Amino acid sequence: DIQMTQSPSSLSxxxxxxxxxxxxxxxxxxxxxxxxxxxxxxxPKLLIYDASxxxxxxPSRFSGGGxxxxxxxTISSLQPEDIATxxxxxxxxxxxxxxxxxxxxx
Amino acid sequence: xxxxxxSGAEVKKPGASVKVSCKASGYIFTNYGVTWVRQAPGQGLxxxxxxxxxxxxxxxxxxxxxxxxxxxxxxxxxxxMELESLRSDDTALYYCARVRRDSSGWFRxxxxxxxxxxxxxxx
Numbered sequence: 001d002i003q004m005t006q007s008p009s010s011l012s013x014x015x016x017x018x019x020x021x022x023x024x025x026x027x028x029x030x031x032x033x034x035x036x037x038x039x040x041x042x043x044p045k046l047l048i049y050d051a052s053x054x055x056x057x058x059p060s061r062f063s064g065g066g067x068x069x070x071x072x073x074t075i076s077s078l079q080p081e082d083i084a085t086x087x088x089x090x091x092x093x094x095x096x097x098x099x100x101x102x103x104x105x106x
Numbered sequence: 107x108x109x110x111x112x113s114g115a116e117v118k119k120p121g122a123s124v125k126v127s128c129k130a131s132g133y134i135f136t137n138y139g140v141t142w143v144r145q146a147p148g149q150g151l152x153x154x155x156x157x158x159x160x161x162x163x164x165x166x167x168x169x170x171x172x173x174x175x176x177x178x179x180x181x182x183x184x185x186x187m188e189l190e191s192l193r194s195d196d197t198a199l200y201y202c203a204r205v206r207r208d209s210s211g212w213f214r215x216x217x218x219x220x221x222x223x224x225x226x227x228x229x
Contacts, residue, residue: 001168034215036151043201043219044143044151055217087151091214094165095141100150 006098128202
């Protein structure tokens with residue numbers, strides 16, 4: 001099974017900051033990597049698929065990159081409504097989620 | 107609009123079974139798959155398995171093999187997830203989600219989610 005290592009597990013930043021999260025796969029997964037946003041009391045939301053493609057309707061301050069085993073998710077200018085837990089998920093084989101990154105406002 | 111609506115909260119005793127439903131609307135049900143993901147209290151997301159809505163073909167997480175069964179009813183556009191031999195660590199919020207295929211036909215992204223169903227296992 002593919003293991004997904006996501007870091008950091010928690011992150012505190014100020015409004016307007018650039019925030020980045022990394023996700024490392026235990027083997028080459030090409031660009032089959034998705035990112036989700038999960039707010040308390042709500043269903044998860046797909047933000048980015050195929051490592052770097054923004055889902056329709058998702059603000060352009062969100063972006064993703066990488067391929068192979070190393071991937072990055074970035075929020076270019078943190079907004080208060082971005083407070084959530086973010087998960088990577090590999091979709092090369094049977095899916096595996098990363099452990100999540102809880103993002104808080106400083 | 108495109109949506110998935112799940113059945114209500116359940117409370118079960120250890121050893122019992124639970125069956126959660128997920129009714130789809132607003133899209134062609136058989137063009138997609140349905141996956142199930144759960145989140146135990148204070149934990150992250152755990153993929154449980156998926157099913158092709160048209161084919162009925164399934165893949166399950168190894169940790170749940172033998173206890174989980176996923177089915178679909180294309181006459182009512184509803185997916186079901188049944189979990190047997192419930193234990194206290196099955197207490198979780200269970201989500202269904204629509205799965206998009208890529209051009210090769212393999213399932214890739216979970217793009218529409220249900221509202222979640224809380225299953226509590228307690229004696």
